[in-house]
Amino acid sequence: MIAALPMYDWPEVQDVWDRFWALIRDGFREEGIDAPDTLDREVGMWEAWESPDLLLGQTCGLPYRTRLHGKVAVLGTPDFGLPDAPGGYYYSQVVTRIDEPGDFADFADKVLAINGFDSQSGWGSMQNTAAAEGFGFSRIFVSGAHIESARAVAEGRADIAAIDGVSWRLLEEHRPEIASRLRIIRRTETTPGLPMITAPGNDAARMAHAVEHAIAALAPADRARIGLRGFETIPAEAYLAVRTPPLPDQIDQHG
Template identity: 60%
Template sequence: MIASLAMYDWPHVAAEHDRLWQLVRAALAEEGIDAPAGLTRNGSLWTIWESPALVLGQTCGMPYRTRLHGHVALVATLDYALPDAPPGYYYSEFITRADEPGDVIDFIDRTLAFNGQDSQSGWAAPQNHVAPLGLKFSHTRHTGAHRDSARAVAEGRADIAAIDAVTWRLIEAHMPKLAAKLRVITHTAPTPGLPLITAKGRDAVAVARAVAAALAALAPEDRAALGLAGLAAIPPEAYLAVPTPAPPSQDVPVN
């Protein structure tokens, strides 16, 4: 059995995630569903997401719509109560250096740092933001993580990045020196947030009830640390409707 909440499971909030999981596990037991004693914090995310042993996982909208849909069961979406977004939705914060002027369009021919080409927030969202103008970010730097994208921009190895708003909140709270070197330009349009999934064939409705019960029982201080406001039911169609941009071109030199 596997459970993972790896997308926002930073060391700074690992204890809060552990307490949340224990509440979910107890609620799952009430539903007659066995669950692992603890969260998995190592190994490939794709291996976790695609495992038939997955009881509860959190993925990203782009992997869900491009590869996981039809192979896993959608449970629900955690609501992080972001301003200017419906429950369960999120967006990306465009960031640049604090002393760097300009709007997003002024960076179109400069270097975009992105965490991964299968990331909704780091890759799809910024490309979809400029696509209506007939533009795309062509000069890129792959970093592997939002935190590393923020560092790349702060250190001048890139000029702009799109950072998942919940991750940006964590950066501001736990990496204030890095955040102080950066400024938010604007944010992308809201899209469905990171979906909770379970292995295909499991009772996703029962798992959702267990997560909802756990959130209701979670201590206020833990809810605040995790930024959680509740649980949202977003249909698969909403995820599938988000455009998927082409991956970074192999014809354009990657910095």
């Protein structure tokens, strides 16, 4: 069995995620669902998402709509309480260096840092926001993680990045030496957040019930530390309706 919740599992808040998992685990067991004692922090994301042994995972909207829809069952979507976003939805903060002038469109020919091409928050939302203004990014630095995208911009190896709003909140609190060197230009489009998933054949409804109870039982101070507000049901159609930007034919891939 695999249980992995890596999306916002930063070292500074791993103790919170461990306590949250313990509540979920105990709830699963009360429902007669076997569950591992601890979260797996070694398994790769795609390995977990596509495994028939996946008990509980969390994916991103872009992988869900492009590869996982119909191959996993969705429990629900955690609500991290981002300002001006509906429950369970999120957006990214578009950032550049604090001393870098210009508005969003001025960066059309600059280097975009992304965590990966399978990221809604770092790649999909950024390209869709750019497309709405009549351009697209083609000079790409692939960093591997939101924090590394932020670091690349701060250090001048890239010029602009879209940082998942929850990750940006963590960055401001726990890595101020990076966040303080950046300025927010704008937000990207708002899209459905990161759903919790399980392998087909598992009882997603009973599992969702246990997760809801775990969120309610989590200490208020712990909920505040990770910004967790609730658990939302977002229909698959809302995820599938989001545009998936094509990869450029040729990418000046700096990373």
